Amino acid sequence: MLRLIDRLFEAVDKKGHVCLGLDTAPDYLPESFFKGHSSAGEAIFCFNRRIIEATLDAVAVYKVQIAYYEALGLDGLAAYAKTLAFLRKNGAIVIADVKRGDIAKTAEMYAKAHFSGEFEADFITVNPFMGMDTLSPFYPWLKTGDKGIFSLVATSNPGASDIEGLICKDGASVSEKLGAMIKSEGEAFMGACGYGAVGAVVGCTNKEQTVSIRERMPGVFFLIPGYGAQGGKAEDMKNYFVNGNGGVVNSSRGILLAYKKDERPIPFDEAARGEVLRMRDDIRNAI
Amino acid sequence: MLRLIDRLFEAVDKKGHVCLGLDTAPDYLPESFFKGHSSAGEAIFCFNRRIIEATLDAVAVYKVQIAYYEALGLDGLAAYAKTLAFLRKNGAIVIADVKRGDIAKTAEMYAKAHFSGEFEADFITVNPFMGMDTLSPFYPWLKTGDKGIFSLVATSNPGASDIEGLICKDGASVSEKLGAMIKSEGEAFMGACGYGAVGAVVGCTNKEQTVSIRERMPGVFFLIPGYGAQGGKAEDMKNYFVNGNGGVVNSSRGILLAYKKDERPIPFDEAARGEVLRMRDDIRNAI
DSSP states (O other), X not given: OOXXXXXXXXXXXXXXXEEXXXXXXXXXXXXXXXXXXXXXXXXXXXXXXXXXXXXXXXXSEEEEETHHHHTTHHHHHHHHHHHHHHHHHTTOOEEEEEEEOOOHHHHHHHHHHHHSGGGOOSEEEEOOTTOGGGTGGGHHHHHTTSOEXXXXXXXXXGGGGTTTTOBBTTSOBHHHHHHHHXXXXXXXXXXXXXXXXXXXXXXXXXXXXXXXXXXXXXXXOEEEOOBGGGOBOHHXXXXXXBTTBSEEEEESHHHXXXXXXXXSOOOHHHHXXXXXXXXXXXXXXXX | OOOHHHHHHHHHHHHOSEEEEOOOOGGGSOGGGGTTOSSHHHHHHHXXXXXXXXXXXXXXXXXXXXXXXXXXXXXXXXXXXXXXXHHHHTTOOEEEEEEEOOOHHHHHHHHHHHHSGGGOOSEEEEOOTTOGGGTGGGHHHHHTXXXXXXXXXXXXXXXXXXXXXXXXXXXXXXXXXXXXXXXXXXXXXXXTTSOBSEEEEEOOOOHHHHHHHHHHOTTOOEEEOOBGGXXXXXXXXXXXXXXXXXXXXXXXXXXXXXXXXXXXXOOHHHXXXXXXXXXXXXXXXXX
């Protein structure tokens, strides 16, 4: 059987670079949509299911941001679990965007929480602030070939200069040093496609930076947030790709809320599909 | 009404410096304990309740590590919610050890998740890696006087040297730079006790470091992990305190598993109470 990272690589080749972010807030749903659902969580799951069904053939990977579900308590987390199960049942690859980061037995518990049981995902995002020993508890799972992580490395929010942008005494930034560590950590988990199961979250910054980040991290698969609603353009990120692969680009609100931007009264899933196809082609054309 | 940080300061004066970590794994429970409980989560909640009832008068604050509950799925998170509610109903102060860190609307969702609703806690721990804009979405909650955060600043796990220990070109470490930012962020939320609602997680490192960390961060309340099972000693951390206050010291396994170390067959809650009193006095004597 194919390793997870090879499955992701193949999905990008076949379907394009879109990572669809299911950061579904209750106020993203059409007002009429709450009728007939027993709870906010249930309504959100049904919204997600229709978005998924409408986009499965054109989305490389889905990313589910757990914060939106945690905010609704147990009802929200039940919807989170159902969304992940529905995606996996339909053969989709799923990134749980949980950005967990802790050490020792606590990190083992997070690995168990998000790589098995009700909240099982394929990839999870992790926060490496406390050091590489926050990642190692995930490695026994990565060894199976079935699981992977994306570590924060270089984000493009305004506050990224606070820690990630600090310059060390050898002239490298914290992000650059971290990038080298992440590249090295991933070498134990390489797939046939030339990328490993330890990926990196890298923002949509300026072009020069993207060139430098890709050069420093060959063999590291990129999860690139910031397209669309957050202002990132395909042109800005094209240097992250090597022979048209090696990364996926996330859009959440831009897709989920496409129906609100359409002048015609159009079903939300149809509008989402339209935006996915537009985004897929936009990125393919830029690369 | 007293602000939360002033309540915590008062609790330390009155009850001592113990922060009891409810990092309750199923295998911490006495074997017989699962009988009569409908699920692992239910057994864990009942275990926690007895620990809490036996220690309320000698514990300044409880810290609940969500990873242990996430690992059990929805059943575990129901036990997490019940544990938090039971603590707050009994007047205890609660730190949700969630180490969340994200930006913009996602961070707002985490704030909502852990400062209201089923998972409501008093303080939460946060991971500041992506920058100070990961903290600002919590500030509207801090302004009420009822909520607070503890940001990771200087941990003492082996991997802490990877990022936190990097030396910047001005000679300061990443942790030191971060400490200055956290101090500054907290100035908008000061209590009458002289500490603010933005606290710091600082490890049990060597004595020289604790002196330097405290000098750099006056007015910042410290959450100090690592006592007991993780090897930290009261003597090592005494310099974190100013006039006997300004911090709490966490122990989890050392307290929850005290019953396994006792030579007599002793109920787990009685053993936990014994360890809390011993630890409380150990820290008081060292300061």
